[in-house]
Amino acid sequence: MNFKVIAASVLALVTAGASAQNINGAGATFPNPIYSKWFSEYSQLHPNVKINYQSIGSGGGIRQVTEGTVDFGASDVTMTDAQISGAKVKVMAIPTVLGAVVPVYNIPGVNKELNFSGDVIADIYLGKITTWNDARIAKDNPGVNLPANAILPVYRSDGSGTSFIFTDFLAKVSPAWNSSPGRGAAINWPVGIGQKGNEGIAGMVRQSPNSFGYVELIYAVQNKMSYGSVKNASGKFVKASTDSVTAAAAGAAKNMPADYRISITNAPGADTYPISSFTWLLIPTHSTDPNKAKALADFLGWMLDHGEAEAVALTYAPLPKPVQDMVRKTIATVK
């Protein structure tokens, strides 16, 4: 196997100038680790295809692919109807993996993992719950001695797919949140302080006593941060894991629309983690360059056959089987 790879790379170097297919993509930062791994592995196996990916953010990914500046985009946020109708280049969304957003906190003297209901999280960020010993937090955490200190809510100051998933969940569980501030990659946060990036929130929460924030599951796992469980639609407190996230996707698979625009936050099911989401690649439906379209379709096929298995190692949840089958049919239409 190794010899084959080396031989292939040598061959690639020799033939690179002549026939290498360069494919450029840009978009979401959240799936960047797994995409980088996939693209580099795929290029080693297929030396004539080179996929470059820039993680510039979901908003930028949607903008660039619909204006035709890159060959494909990536986003953690579904495109709005206005974006779809206004796009110069029509694109289709292909789900690739799933991720989750987890609540993190730093309360001196509390080592037990906490439980949070969705409406409690919403009210913390609305400024209605201001201290850790609030009766509603205590109700979800019997037996934990919570201090009477003021909560410092921390949010993402940069626009982010993570914020979108998080606020989408809050809007579903809290009518007050739904009316204002609502859901979005960047919103008008009523209280708290903003920090840039997952690392900004993690750093702030780690060093500020009595703070509360939210980060992506992979970020929390890779940095060995403890995170709380969240109450799902069945009323059960569930901790985020690849299994509980895939369970949320499986519940949604039955109602999966043809364009894959579906929100799986607060999904039904006993073991589902409620703040979960797909992340999508955005592929032009009619590429100007049929060679590129074919190379992309080949890559997506490889992703389903081999890539999904590698996702778990990086704590991304793989697509459930029914969704994989659906995606396979969609890829066949890429031209």
Next chain:
Amino acid sequence: MSSTRMTDERNTRSSPTAPPILSNPPASFAQDSAPPEVDAAPSAIRDFLRKRGSGRLADNSFAAVMLLCACSIFAIVLFIFGILVIHSRPSLVQFGWKFFTRQAWDPVMGDFGALPFIYGTLATSLLALCMAVPLALGVAVFLTELCPRPLRAPISFLTELLAAIPSVVYGLWAVFVLVPIMRDVLGPFLVKTLGWTGLFSGPNFGVGLLTASIILAIMILPIISSLTRDIMTAVPNSQREAVLALGATRWEMIRIGVLRNSRIGIVGAIMLGLGRALGETMAVTMVIGNHPNIGKPLFAPANTLASVIAGEFSEATGDLYLSALIEIGLALFLVTIVVNAIARLMVWAVTRNAPARVH
């Protein structure tokens, strides 16, 4: 005598345009005893200049090139301004000039205004100036007037080193060092001593307007102090000696002889520092809390024009949102121009009736 020698020397050279060499070894001097040309030019330089033709073309083209360089500044400023206006059109049409006085910033509802960010930018920069200017002047006065010679070079070197540190390093330092100090030491101290002013009420989490101002002050301190030091060094010693000769004390000498003579330069140095403070992005966004607020206590989080652009631009979806962010850039541009104009007026007002030097 010497001119004919020049002519001879040049004739032997391959290039006729080469400039004459004014000093020659004595060996060639001896050959000049019989000058071949009697009607040689009266001056070697004039002769050389005449031989190489008129300089009018060169002069004119040089002037034209310099004019072009000067105009490029106008062109760049106009170009930036034009692009900002064009790309902020949707937002300009939607909100008009009221954009600069509105407080809303709600990307979900598509409701935007720049006032909290303008406030944050001005408040952090001015607070930073209040802290940095006295300190910088003190450093400069010490370095030029009082510092023992062996200490002068190391302190100057360190000041310039501070100016070269990238802002993200300042930001990291602020997050890990300044924020805890602010939260646990400086904040409680300020509440205890200056709490009665009302400026230091509310919860103190270590990040906020005051922390951002402190990091800005540290960042602009080296700029102001090293420039001020250079300006003070340029004050002629005769000025100092004259003041001392009149019986002034050392402090009076510094005040009358040095500070008064260099005040225009000092204002210029402060303006450069203010310019950096207004546009500083990275370090500020890491410690200011990024929550648009107006008129809250100094511990409360705020947001600046530069940090909201840096934070939200990459994920801005929708034309109105994007154009509002570009209009924030336009606001930053205008704030810088207005602040600089006010500074010019201040310099003018200070120097209008008083000469720069004491006669």
